[in-house]
Amino acid sequence: MEHIGKLLPNQGYSIYLKQEFTHAHLQSLMQLYQPLIGVHAVSLFMTLLSQYESSPNKQDPYTHHSLMQFVNLSLPEIYQARQKLEAIGLLETYQLDNDNETIFTYQLMMPCTPLQFFSDGMLSQLLYHQIGADKTNELYQLYAQGTKQNRNRGTNITAQFDEIFQKAPVERDMSVKAIDTIENQGPNISGTTISINDLSQLLSERMLPVEKILTPFNIKIIQQMASLYDLTTLDIEKAVVWALSDQYVLIEKEFKSACFDLYKQVTPESSKSLKVVDQKEKLKTKKDKPTNRQDQFVQMLEEISPRQLLEDLSNGNQASKQDLKMIADVMSQQGLTPGVMNVLIHYVMLKTDMKLTKSYLEKIASHWARKNVKTVRQAMTLAKSEHNKYQQWSTQKKPRYQKSGKKEVVPDWFRKQKDKQEQDEQKIQNEQQSSDSTSDVSELLRDYNKKKNHL
Template sequence: MKYLGKVLPVDGYYVILQEYLPNDYTKSLAHLYQPLIGVHAVTLYQTLLHEMELQSDSTPQTHHTLMNYLNIPLDEVYKARLKLEGIGLLNTFKKQAEERTVFTYELLSPFAPSDFFKDAMLSQLLMHQIGDTKYHALKRHYYKEAPSGIGENITARFNEVFQTFTPSIEAVKPKEKVNKIQARNERSIDFSWMVQMLKQRLIPVGKVLTQENRKLISQMVLLYGLDSYEVEKSVLWALTEDNVLDTDEFKTACHDLFKSKHYDKSITLTEKRTPPEQQQTEPQTKEEMLIQELESISPKQLLEDLSGGNQASEQDLKAIREVMVSQGLPAPVMNVLVHYVLLQSNMKLSKAYLEKIASHWSRANIKTAKEAMEFAKTEQNKFQKGSKQKTAYNYKPISKEIIPDWFKDRNKTKQSTVAQTSQTVIDLEKEKAELQALLNGKAIPHKNRSQG
């Protein structure tokens, strides 16, 4: 039902192709892409490809034509289109014409079979989809590895042979195939966090976090939905004695961590369903704004925001990392914990205090920033009411330190005069009172407010 009205049968479309297709693209579509996205999506791709020969520059085709070609309802055509977009085979552009909507479908080149198996994410997805036996049979047939024992590659580079002017990096280096899925959907990875971890263990950062390894780590995070501490575990597990990342061991470690959390689940490409409580994207209240921020930033960013942009200390980062790893807390939950401990401890980050609360939250199986905020509010209400069900840690009065700038309206300009500065301090006190009210679960007064 949610696809109804997204596209109408009378809506027009044009098809363009601005990339060259590999000679064996049909083999890729049939044997490698089709198990992932299904027959309707592959058929739609091939239909659009051949439609370019028939289309008129002045009059677009209608989606009713696609319905007849594919012999499926329009909502199924739309679902097939989304799969092509998600897998990196299609870009869609929408334009409102005088009487109807017109779409332009830009077809993107699929990987050649040999390149497909070089892509960690796609190859892992295919292996999970069709099984080890069939996967390795396809890989042996399509992917030819360079023969071993042929010696060192001493091929001369362009700038070693010719001299005209200083060539750009792009002119010297061979262009790599871009992973369209990663380019569109890559989950943000805070590699600075991993850099700190490697430095603490005296592991050479440049040797581990190469460009290829960063790409691999990003893909595995997207594929398996790993948290920061899980990525850290996988990287350390896969390091050889020479501090080289064994990519096969790393993939295995990521898969094992996924199975340990979701023992009854399998990796398959399925239609994404957004829970009703997550469909509202724009925060409506101060609390929702705070939760959204804590869900999206890393603990390192949080520390730096709370310290006015100053660099987070290695000691604090080490304490947070060790607590995250030992208790298995996701980054958003750890953000709430760090924020709360700082507010309760006069902006001092006590590792012992962190561990006490973290162990409690870990046993409570808290997974999101919202759950952590609600749990903290509940526990504080118990303490304030004198409940006998007190936790092992005490909730102290809120600190009088200035709350982080990102919790306030970032678009407000700073005041420069003395009188304005005095007024800002008063407003900051109001902000802190509102934050305490959020934790207490009380309504926030809105009268006589000059900011926020």
């Protein structure tokens, strides 16, 4: 829910455009960009473009409330679509905060032409992964190759300027400033996992011609592939060496293929499965508005992802990769839905002093999987009914090695006193946990409702 508070309906925006939108741009947007960013992002781009072209006064701001009506999307969907446009290089966003208002400026960047698109290593590779090799090649043949005409056109007999027009004497400088145009630079890559300096050093150690290999064009391709596949400098070095010709020319197609192969090697399925911690419960029907605190809590667990719950329970701090991997593994192995996993996270962290223990988590998850728990309410009901059993699991200790086989003899009064003391301690602990649980639920609901009211 990273959009919360970052975009409000009453905030205004103005649109800025430096280039003319042509038919080639439209074809590229619909055929090449849309598979990557989706229809919502394309709809947002075209709506902003239409508003700019139809507005008599370019300075008058629109409101995001009116934009919601134009595109028939919610504010979170608009924010998500905007981020996709920004990331792919079709939009630049500027924010100006005044005393009483916030105004955004949306600068539309024209899409790459088809030829530019297929010349961009990252865009073409993204399209390849999205729609497959056959469809990508079909589009390439249609657009990029279509610009090349192989037919014999004969001798060029085009008239020259000085053959037709007479040069008039120049009395004063009538030159005008060239129109400032902006060429689309492709996806917006803020930083990569590699260092070009380190890569240059590694190639030099191999006695390779660094200047011939690390050209500006090749560096751009290298940075794009490193960002796309999350590769290290050493990974990129391997891919570069693999893709060099006998003349030390970097073969782009082979380099991309090598990067993809390395990605598959260094990225295990368990790492790719981390995405499940960002999933939310898929609700089939729209439920009535919750009338009590428990219903509100159930709704919250259904509407947020395990990552968000973990971070909320940690006072907004970023969840560790170790905890996220643990949760992702449990969800994948036991087939738990995001909502059920949320109940498990909340229960375990409250009962184990805000710590996630893998063995304890797996044991309860396995029990719930055998019980075929599929909903948040089922998970909460089972957690309450099996609470005593789960408490025993969490407090079980390995038997200590005893040197002597003799039993320790203690008086009955001592045993009774000790049992009573343990019962009192357990009662206090249960009351404290109940109090902590109530306080924790109230705090989570308060934060959740506060965030939800911002939209």
